[in-house]
Amino acid sequence: MSTPDFKEDPFQLPQNLTVRTISAVRQEILQLIDKNKSTTIEITDDCQVDISFIQLMEAARIYAGSAGKHIALTRPASGPVLDILKRGGVLEGMSDDDAKFWLHQRGTQ
Amino acid sequence: MSFPDPIAVFRTEAAELLEQIEAGLLDLNVNLGDKDQVDAVFRGLHTLKGSGAMFGFDALAAFTHHCETAFDRVRKGEVPATQELVTAVLEAKDHMRALIETPAGDHEAASEVLLANLRAAVEGAKNPGAAQTAGTVPAKTLFKIRFSLPQNAMANGTNPLPLLDELRELGECKIVADRSAIPSLDLLTPTDLHISWDVELLTAQPRSAIEDVFIFVMDEMQLDITAVEATAPAARASVKSEAAPSPQPVAATQDMAAAARAPTPASALTAPADTKPNKASENVRVPAEKLDELMDRVGELVIAQSRLSQLAGGSGDLQLRAVSEDVERLSGELRDTMMVLRMVPVAHLFSRFRRLVHDLAHETGKTIELITEGESTEVDKSVIERLADPLVHLVRNSCDHGLETPEERRAAGKPEAGRILLSARQQAGEVIITIKDDGRGINKDRVRAKAEASGLIPSGASLTDNELYQLIFQPGFSTAQQVTNLSGRGVGMDVVKRTIDALRGTINVASHPGQGSEISLAIPLTLAIIDGLLVRVGAGRYVIPLSAVEECLELSIEEDMRSRGRSFISLRDSLVPFLRLRDLFRTGTKPDPFQKVVVISTGAERVGLVVDQIIGDHQTVIKAMSKLHHDVATFSGATILGDGDVALILDVGHLVAEGQQQEAHLRAAG
Numbered sequence A: 001m002s003t004p005d006f007k008e009d010p011f012q013l014p015q016n017l018t019v020r021t022i023s024a025v026r027q028e029i030l031q032l033i034d035k036n037k038s039t040t041i042e043i044t045d046d047c048q049v050d051i052s053f054i055q056l057m058e059a060a061r062i063y064a065g066s067a068g069k070h071i072a073l074t075r076p077a078s079g080p081v082l083d084i085l086k087r088g089g090v091l092e093g094m095s096d097d098d099a100k101f102w103l104h105q106r107g108t109q
Numbered sequence B: 001m002s003f004p005d006p007i008a009v010f011r012t013e014a015a016e017l018l019e020q021i022e023a024g025l026l027d028l029n030v031n032l033g034d035k036d037q038v039d040a041v042f043r044g045l046h047t048l049k050g051s052g053a054m055f056g057f058d059a060l061a062a063f064t065h066h067c068e069t070a071f072d073r074v075r076k077g078e079v080p081a082t083q084e085l086v087t088a089v090l091e092a093k094d095h096m097r098a099l100i101e102t103p104a105g106d107h108e109a110a111s112e113v114l115l116a117n118l119r120a121a122v123e124g125a126k127n128p129g130a131a132q133t134a135g136t137v138p139a140k141t142l143f144k145i146r147f148s149l150p151q152n153a154m155a156n157g158t159n160p161l162p163l164l165d166e167l168r169e170l171g172e173c174k175i176v177a178d179r180s181a182i183p184s185l186d187l188l189t190p191t192d193l194h195i196s197w198d199v200e201l202l203t204a205q206p207r208s209a210i211e212d213v214f215i216f217v218m219d220e221m222q223l224d225i226t227a228v229e230a231t232a233p234a235a236r237a238s239v240k241s242e243a244a245p246s247p248q249p250v251a252a253t254q255d256m257a258a259a260a261r262a263p264t265p266a267s268a269l270t271a272p273a274d275t276k277p278n279k280a281s282e283n284v285r286v287p288a289e290k291l292d293e294l295m296d297r298v299g300e301l302v303i304a305q306s307r308l309s310q311l312a313g314g315s316g317d318l319q320l321r322a323v324s325e326d327v328e329r330l331s332g333e334l335r336d337t338m339m340v341l342r343m344v345p346v347a348h349l350f351s352r353f354r355r356l357v358h359d360l361a362h363e364t365g366k367t368i369e370l371i372t373e374g375e376s377t378e379v380d381k382s383v384i385e386r387l388a389d390p391l392v393h394l395v396r397n398s399c400d401h402g403l404e405t406p407e408e409r410r411a412a413g414k415p416e417a418g419r420i421l422l423s424a425r426q427q428a429g430e431v432i433i434t435i436k437d438d439g440r441g442i443n444k445d446r447v448r449a450k451a452e453a454s455g456l457i458p459s460g461a462s463l464t465d466n467e468l469y470q471l472i473f474q475p476g477f478s479t480a481q482q483v484t485n486l487s488g489r490g491v492g493m494d495v496v497k498r499t500i501d502a503l504r505g506t507i508n509v510a511s512h513p514g515q516g517s518e519i520s521l522a523i524p525l526t527l528a529i530i531d532g533l534l535v536r537v538g539a540g541r542y543v544i545p546l547s548a549v550e551e552c553l554e555l556s557i558e559e560d561m562r563s564r565g566r567s568f569i570s571l572r573d574s575l576v577p578f579l580r581l582r583d584l585f586r587t588g589t590k591p592d593p594f595q596k597v598v599v600i601s602t603g604a605e606r607v608g609l610v611v612d613q614i615i616g617d618h619q620t621v622i623k624a625m626s627k628l629h630h631d632v633a634t635f636s637g638a639t640i641l642g643d644g645d646v647a648l649i650l651d652v653g654h655l656v657a658e659g660q661q662q663e664a665h666l667r668a669a670g
Helices: A022-035 A051-066 A079-087 A096-103 B006-030 B035-054 B058-075 B083-101 B108-125 B130-135 B160-170 B207-213 B237-242 B288-315 B318-342 B347-364 B381-402 B406-411 B444-453 B465-473 B493-502 B557-563 B652-668
Strands: A038-042 A070-073 B141-148 B172-178 B196-203 B222-230 B343-345 B368-373 B378-380 B418-427 B430-437 B506-512 B516-524 B529-537 B540-545 B549-555 B568-571 B574-580 B595-602 B605-611 B613-621 B635-640 B646-650
Touching: A022 A038, A022 A051, A051 A070, A051 A079, A070 A096, A079 B160, B006 B035, B006 B083, B006 B347, B035 B058, B035 B083, B035 B207, B058 B083, B058 B108, B083 B108, B083 B347, B141 B207, B160 B172, B160 B196, B160 B207, B196 B207, B207 B222, B288 B318, B288 B381, B288 B529, B288 B613, B318 B343, B318 B529, B318 B613, B343 B347, B343 B381, B347 B368, B347 B381, B347 B418, B378 B381, B381 B418, B381 B430, B381 B493, B381 B516, B444 B465, B465 B493, B465 B506, B493 B506, B529 B595, B529 B605, B540 B613, B549 B568, B549 B605, B568 B605, B574 B652, B595 B613, B595 B652, B605 B652, B613 B635
Parallel strands: A038 A070, B368 B418, B540 B646, B574 B605
Antiparallel strands: B141 B196, B141 B222, B172 B196, B343 B378, B418 B430, B430 B516, B506 B516, B529 B540, B529 B613, B549 B595, B568 B574, B595 B605, B635 B646
């Protein structure tokens, strides 16, 4: 059985994206990237998030990039995720690639 | 292997923090301008708040935040420290303890009341000079800060974002997350933290304010703070000094309590010393019960060694003897090391009295200074624990009855402020704790009248001053004309006596009318293992604590006969009473031809104990007497000898008192 080239349905992350649940989220995303050439992640508006999730997504980008795969968010970071990006100093000094991934500035990665 | 419950660890460390906060507040109360103490209290509150939030004590964190804010304002010079503010935060500190002990309890109403008091204290203290301060624009310094938290910080509950928020509160801030160390997802342990931060902060705050942000997460973190430039040439000297050219990594500290420790200052009223550099990273926190367990094991080892020694001595096997001697030496060293581990400075005990005196001064309307000395004196931890209650009674008594009101003191030509000295020192195997006040002294006539009225002594009985003063420790005895909520009911001093007796200690009282009184407690340094002198009386063997032994003499039959009826020996031109233990214990045996006199003492009082044989020194593991023998005053405990027999340990204090009593009777009889 061949793996699909593109995962049509975005993967919706659970509501809790904090250090308490981050290990399980890592496992899910790792499997998704392994199974698919392209992974799209959907984050709910009312999610709980902390810096561990930002770190996880950064690690996922590295993993996907080194495997020649694609990972993206369904929409630009907003709400709690954007707040954590700001408070955590991630927005400052963002590269173009970072801005594309997190904020969808100038297209997607 | 079991790991300590993190909540229990938090509670322990929080309790220490609260003590430090209290000590800082009490020091500040004495010198309201002491900026170091303001900083110390602020740091303590800050740490408590942060740690509380980290461990889920949200009510504590929220409540402490208000006190922290109040002290932050004091720190920034917006509000001066006042006694009202100190009192409000002291009361709040007590409430914090409740929030730690029963976080699920209903504390809301109490919190509101205390916070209202706090607000009132802050409002009432607002500094008229603050407006002037606000009018001047302080110089700002640009700091470059780089920090990374320990890798397990998130797993341990530390959220880095509030730290970044706090940095932003200090001034204009640019924060950049360094994500370069984040590994690929397949290699990532997602609860580990791989992000570090670079911060540029333009602030009028000193470097210490930046360090304070990290104060409760300093364990193993990396923090470099570099002052790059000051914005105004007229920057204050303190700001200039901050502008060091090279980064100064902040030393990591092991626990939050250590992190919050006050920078230096000893109180004006506290004797110097005890300001050793903090080496928390070299310390290990061990539960007290583990030490007790270890002590028991060492005790058993000492007993087993004693048996081995006896077997070896009787066997004639030289190799066995050599091994036995080695084991004896090693067990002795182990015992000494164990003893050192159990020793804690009395500073911990004394510190609680500062608050007590503060509160008592408030309640009685007196001005009271508490002076402490010898706080580094070390005592076995179990002794320290049991000394707390008696000392509370004695200090209360001094505050309530000993010291006069300010008016009375003025009339007597004394300084308005009464003084209580609490001191500790070691003396020959004992710790001497002294509570001395400069009050009115003990009224001997009133003590005598009360004792006669209650039938404790016959009317007109001839008593020495010390004997008379000892009556105040009788149950129900009180000369107080008024019963206050502090003292005067006559319960308390008998508690002191009972506790000190149980500790195998003695109490000495001295008093001078109009000048004050002094109560000294002499307590053995340890209650666990002592060096003893093993003696034989009749067929029984007994242990005399070696620390009390002054010398041993031979009592010939002739001298024994000569001294019959008198029971005195002449020792370097002074007569020392002696007790024939054979008679005292009713052994029914004949005396050995060459009896020995073991001269023991407690302070200045001496007495000889006539024994049949001195067997030698003996490491004595003290076992408590059974409940059935609880009221046998002659013995303070028992020990197991090498051959499995039990030897009773003589209560030196009791025997000396008995000897002195005998002397007094003989002198009275002419």
